[in-house]
Amino acid sequence: MADALTAPVAATPARADGALRETAALVAVWGTAALIAGVFLWILGELVWNGVGALSWEYLTSAPREAGRAGGIAPILVSTLAILGVCLAATVPIAFGSAVFLAEYTSDAGRFGRVVRTSLDVLAGVPSIVFGLFGNAFFCRTLGLGFSILSGGLTLACMALPLVIRSTEEGLRAVPREYRMGAAALALSRTTTLFRLLLPAAVPGLTAGLVLGIGRALAETAALIFTSGYVDRMPSSLLDSGRALSIHVYDLSMNVAGGDRNAYASALVLVGLLLLVNGVAGALSALWRRRLAAP
Amino acid sequence: MTKPAQKPVLEFGTVKPGARPWAPLEERPKCCEPRPFVRTEGLSVFYGSRAAIREVSLSVNRGCITALVGPSGCGKTSFLCALNRMTDLIPGAKVYGRVELSGEDILDAGADVVALRRRVGMIFQKPNPFPLSVRRNLELPLREHGVRDRSAIEEKVERALRDVGLWEEVKDRLDAPAQALSGGQQQRLCIARALALDPEALLFDEPCSALDPLAAGVVEDRIASLRGRYSVVIVTHNLAQARRIADWVALFWMIDGAGRLVEYGSSKAVFEAATHPITAAYISGIRG
Amino acid sequence: MPHPGRDRALLWTLRLFAVSSVAIVLLVVAFVSGESAPALAEVGPVRFFSDPSWHPASGFFNMVPMLAGTVLVSAGALLLAAPLGVLSAIFLQFYAPPALRSYWRNLIGLLAGIPSVVYGFWGLVSLVPLINRLHPPGQSLLAGILVLALMVLPTIALLSDAALESVPAHYLRSAAALGLSRWGTVSGVVLPAARGGILTGVALAAARAVGETMAVLMVCGNVVRMPEGLFDPVRTLTANIALEMAYAGSAHRSALFVSGLALLAIVALGAGFSEAARRKVVANG
Structure with a gap:
């Protein structure tokens, strides 16, 4: 729209200095875009170029040897998914409950709603390493969970919460007000209105929130170092320490001489997982929207 | 547009060829003797510190169609919303005074809002079918209010759809999304949805103003056909519409920054022998 | 019922x-x-600034070099990322061919989604050797600034994009009616109207930069010393926690929590400032 409005204007002859400025701006803007795209391709290309050779079915299904220099990442994948599972199990109910509360029961001026919203803003700004400190002090020590998948997952849940709540709340607020009025005029209970009308219509927002949360949890490293720990054996319970994929990348590249090759492969797997989550969620969301919308 | 071009334009509405557009009003209401259904006493609605309406006292008669007319922003919709407590949903809205339904004050904190809204349904300016199938739109409120029996539901669905003249149009696509219907069909579906709950009264908030003229005519006919069976209150900007369908007319006007009731009486009295100068000016198109 | x-x-x-x-x-x-x-x-709050060095095992707790590291890396990253991020948003809204726009949004979204450990790894294996050739050792303040700038750029780009998008269309129409050129419209009408949203984006990016751990930990060299130039290694507060938490004894551990508290305070202060700035911008229209 902006383009259609401004394009013919830009084509009108201007004074010489104006034309010069216009050209300079054009070069700067396109140059920036090219730079960003170039660096992106550089990162991705480097990961794929160096990582894809080490990647194999065996790499995904065998245990690491020699501190990760050889062998695969099977126990690490299991730990990563277990941490993610714990995180989601804690996040989803709390986030959906809070989001519904914020969107449906509080106004922007309400006091309790304001307290909750401010808390979430604070939580969203807390650096992940501080969450790591908190998780270590609270989950590992005070609750006695030790270095474990449970501690790590719960710490991640605290981090993901504000993201998921925000996005879910926005999804709910985007549901047209007419539905609520219509439902009230038909004397439907708020429970029915919520579960039959609002939540189904808000599914794209919910999915977006979940994807953000999963993305954050998968990508996180700093908060896990002192909560879920480094142990790269196959975990046998949620109370075992388990090494997440992101920590594996870190450890291989920083602490293990000659671990670069496998670090590339692990980083590629990590990025691949994130892309997969994004892609699947995008497809689901589109499908849902098509089902909901009028043909 | 696939319709044949020679289709008569004026096939809708109550205007018959040859009739004068504003036929003289017969002394309605016959079907509804003036027996009050809802009575308001000193009803005021505030949004924050601003009064939308102030001190409105009015009786809506049972079985009649009552039209609320007046320029925009003079509180007609606020008055309407107070009648079934939709004002509860508007943040910052406060309602004072009395609204009496069957002798009970529905503004009372202990009043049963759910029961009230079942008795007094509402239809909005913009058709608002839920994003469900046609059938589910009607089923959802029925089930919510305790109708579980399949055949009873089907019967009520069909009756409500027939009542608004939609049955023949949608009976083969009851499971299609309601939002695939045309605007006029959607609005009639919303009316059917309210009728399915067997209300005593229906409130209409400018039900035709978001529709094209043809669809508006059809919807208007359906509303007119409710006379005698339901008490109807309809907000409209369209004086001609009020003249066509209303038994009673209430004129709201903005006075001192708040909506006030200026004149209320039978349609004939208001349109042909208005007592208040504002009414006379408004009716004749001088003001407003 | x-x-x-x-x-x-x-x-x-x-x-x-x-x-x-x-x-x-x-x-x-x-x-x-x-x-x-x-x-x-x-230890008391003063000694965190006045002690001769950071040797917690021997009872010295000077955090100033790490504080300086955090501030320098973050400020440098923001200086670099803010103009690039805003230009990216301008590109998206006013210069990119329509067919390219959704791809560009996706690309920025992907950049935002790449884990910090992957950025750190990439910096370590490709950026640091390049800088090393320029000026050893390679793991340096400069490496940290570059990697961090890349990481916070998507935040600024996405929020600036949203801010530009919300500029009312009638501004654009009247700019066009006045015969403003494309860049004239952007610099004269759109950027001033969107500055509140852009500032919010930069503030969020600042919080993210201060709090970032893994990427800076992997490329900055982590020497506890005041850097004298772009090519000197630095250690940030966050990296310090990540490096020392594993073996910290009780007093040391407590000191690390103090630096965590300091991070919280910095982020909270920044949020307060940006909220105040946003209000002022909103109030001034």
């Missing part, structure tokens, strides 16, 4: 969930300050 009971139960359940978000914030603040209390009591 089953609703009122069911509705009340629902409301209380929802309230309970909402309260738990507040509880987590309180817990975070309580535990981080609780764990730092011993160090603050024994």
